[in-house]
Amino acid sequence: MGDGSKQQQALAMTVSAVVIVRNGAARLERAINSIVGQARPVDEIIVVVGESNDRTREIADSFAGLKVIDQGENVGIASARNIGIAASGYEWVAFLDHDDVWRPEKIEQQLNAVEGTDCDVCTGMMQMFVADEAWPQPSLARQLDRPIRLGLTPSALVVRRSLFASIGCFDPSLKIGCDADWIARSQPATWCNIDKVVVEKEIHDSNISGDVELNGREMLRVAREHLRRQELL
Amino acid sequence: MDEHGCYTINVGRVIHETLDDEALVIDSENGHYHSIAGTGAVIWDMLVGAQSRSSIVAKVASLYGADVASVQSDVDGFLDRLHASYLIIGTNSPVSSSSPASRSFLQYTPPEIRSHTDLEDLLLFDPIHEVGQAGWPERQT
Numbered sequence: 001m002g003d004g005s006k007q008q009q010a011l012a013m014t015v016s017a018v019v020i021v022r023n024g025a026a027r028l029e030r031a032i033n034s035i036v037g038q039a040r041p042v043d044e045i046i047v048v049v050g051e052s053n054d055r056t057r058e059i060a061d062s063f064a065g066l067k068v069i070d071q072g073e074n075v076g077i078a079s080a081r082n083i084g085i086a087a088s089g090y091e092w093v094a095f096l097d098h099d100d101v102w103r104p105e106k107i108e109q110q111l112n113a114v115e116g117t118d119c120d121v122c123t124g125m126m127q128m129f130v131a132d133e134a135w136p137q138p139s140l141a142r143q144l145d146r147p148i149r150l151g152l153t154p155s156a157l158v159v160r161r162s163l164f165a166s167i168g169c170f171d172p173s174l175k176i177g178c179d180a181d182w183i184a185r186s187q188p189a190t191w192c193n194i195d196k197v198v199v200e201k202e203i204h205d206s207n208i209s210g211d212v213e214l215n216g217r218e219m220l221r222v223a224r225e226h227l228r229r230q231e232l233l
Numbered sequence: 234m235d236e237h238g239c240y241t242i243n244v245g246r247v248i249h250e251t252l253d254d255e256a257l258v259i260d261s262e263n264g265h266y267h268s269i270a271g272t273g274a275v276i277w278d279m280l281v282g283a284q285s286r287s288s289i290v291a292k293v294a295s296l297y298g299a300d301v302a303s304v305q306s307d308v309d310g311f312l313d314r315l316h317a318s319y320l321i322i323g324t325n326s327p328v329s330s331s332s333p334a335s336r337s338f339l340q341y342t343p344p345e346i347r348s349h350t351d352l353e354d355l356l357l358f359d360p361i362h363e364v365g366q367a368g369w370p371e372r373q374t
Contacts (some may be wrong), residue, residue, distance in 0.1 A: 012358075152358045180355050187351075216248040218257075223266045223352060224250075224257050 008104060013111050014091045015158065017042040018084030020077065022050030022099035023058070028059045032066070034101045040108035043090045048080045056098075065197050077173055078170035081154065093161050095154035099202050102155070106198040110158045120160040120189040126151035131202050141202035152183055156199045163189055164171030176211065177218030184226045224231070237284040240312060251278055258320055259317045264353035266319065272297070273311060273344030283324045286312060299340035304341065311344040318348075 017035045021028050029045075035045055047060045050071040068082060069087055085093055092111070103147045106181045110122045151157070167185050170178045172213050242249065249258040256269040256277040269277050275296065279289055290308045294301045315321045 147356070150354055152355050180358070183355055184352060219252070219259060219356060220250045220257055222249060223259055223356065224252070226352060227257070227266075227268060227349065 002199055012091050013115060015042040015111070016084075016088035016090040016092070016161070017045045017094050017096060018081065018088060019045065019047045019096045019098060020050070020080035020084060021047065021052075021056055021081075022071070023052045023054050023056060024098035025052070025054040025056045025059055027099045028056055029062075030101060031059075031098045032063055034104070035061070035096060037104055038102065038107045039105050040111060042094065042107060043154040044088070046084050046087050048077065048084045048087075048227055050080060068106055074172070076172055076178075078172040079176060081178075082169040082172070085161070085169055088161060091161055092158045092232070093164075094158045096199075097153075097155050097201075099204065100153075100155040101200045101202070103196075103198050103200065105196075107158070109194055109196055110198065111178055113192050114158070114160075117192065118190050120163045121186055121191045122158050122194065123151045123156045123191070124194045124196050125149065126153060126156050127197045127200045128203055129200055129202070150193065151199055151200070152180075153199075154179055154182075155201065158188075174218050174221070176215045177222045180219060181222045184222055186228075187226075239285045239324055240280055240289075240316065240321045241283040241324050242277075242280050243319055244256050247275070247320055259316070259356055260320065261356075262319070264350070264354060264355070264357035266349050266356065267318075267347070268347045269344070270347075271339075271342045271344070272307075276308065276311060276344050280315075280321055283326055293341075299341050307343040311346070314346060315372060318346075 018036070019028075019031060021031075024031075032045065032047070035042060044067060045063075045065070046067045046069065048071050049057050049060055049071050050174065057068070057070075060066060067087060071083060074083065075079075081095060084095070092114075094107060094110075106124070110124065113119070114122050125148050128149075160161055163186065167182075170182050172178070174181050246262055247258050247260055249256055251257075251274055251341060254270060254274050256274040258267040258269065258277070260266070272293065276289055279292060284292075286309065289312070290301055290305050293299070293308055294303050297304070312321070316323075
């Protein structure tokens with residue numbers, strides 16, 4: 001392999017980590033530490049901070065070498081992810097929501113899986129957990145009946161950055177369904193899945209309170225638009 | 234289901250929406266989604282209320298200017314499939330659904346349901362986010 005090819009290969013395996021957070025002081029440090037502690041270090045860490053009234057920004061700033069970006073007036077999950085994508089400078093983008101935790105081997109395992117392939121997206125398994133055992137709620141039952149499942153959530157993915165140019169970024173008009181919509185739109189891309197837990201997602205009092213009705217409406221839209229795309233193929 | 238009983242949408246299990254003469258139905262138990270167009274969508278909207286089999290047949294025949302006998306077996310088969318798929322359930326009390334009078338009824342076609350499984354994992358994923366109507370909600374206290 002020539003030097004040029006080696007350099008190209010080296011660049012091909014670089015990773016930008018994109019963390020999105022709003023009012024996440026209680027869990028942000030844990031999330032960032034799970035990136036910093038990767039067996040295979042990422043090449044940059046970008047933290048997109050939504051308007052917060054707790055110590056979120058202070059905690060993000062306490063880490064050296066992070067690129068911390070205020071989300072500004074573009075509220076919502078999709079906009080936060082898109083800001084992170086726009087600011088990223090490496091071949092692969094790996095997302096982490098502030099209440100999720102990467103397993104230490106996540107990036108290493110996923111880069112090993114995609115290296116030398118034409119894969120555009122790699123995911124692994126996701127494990128749900130409840131840290132606060134004093135907080136049992138009936139609504140947790142559904143989440144915990146399958147504690148380990150395929151990680152169809154951004155925190156489990158690494159995505160080839162060029163894929164966003166071809167299929168677009170996250171749709172800000174979807175407040176909850178933006179992740180499912182993007183994953184549905186990415187189906188024509190080449191995916192590879194690894195059979196290892198790469199991310200842990202804590203179920204806690206604020207993330208279980210999502211708007212069920214809005215979620216239902218948005219999932220119907222995701223399915224309907226997916227169906228239209230399939231019919232056009 | 235007893236022929237004198239009624240059917241209604243299994244709202245404890247499905248989420249649904251009708252747009253442009255097509256009903257889209259997501260089964261939250263298995264992640265399958267179903268597309269119901271044309272005459273099927275008209276029947277589906279009738280099932281928002283509770284309707285008897287005979288009432289549905291009579292309304293379909295009336296709306297499309299067809300004989301009851303000519304639509305009976307189509308409607309029966311359609312309702313049987315919806316019921317077997319747990320998308321509708323039996324109930325004892327008829328409830329009027331909103332009038333379908335404003336809808337366009339172009340031509341009667343046997344009601345059909347197209348079922349899809351390709352988003353199963355995604356629709357079953359049950360995403361968790363700190364999101365509400367106004368964006369990300371405040372932490373509960």
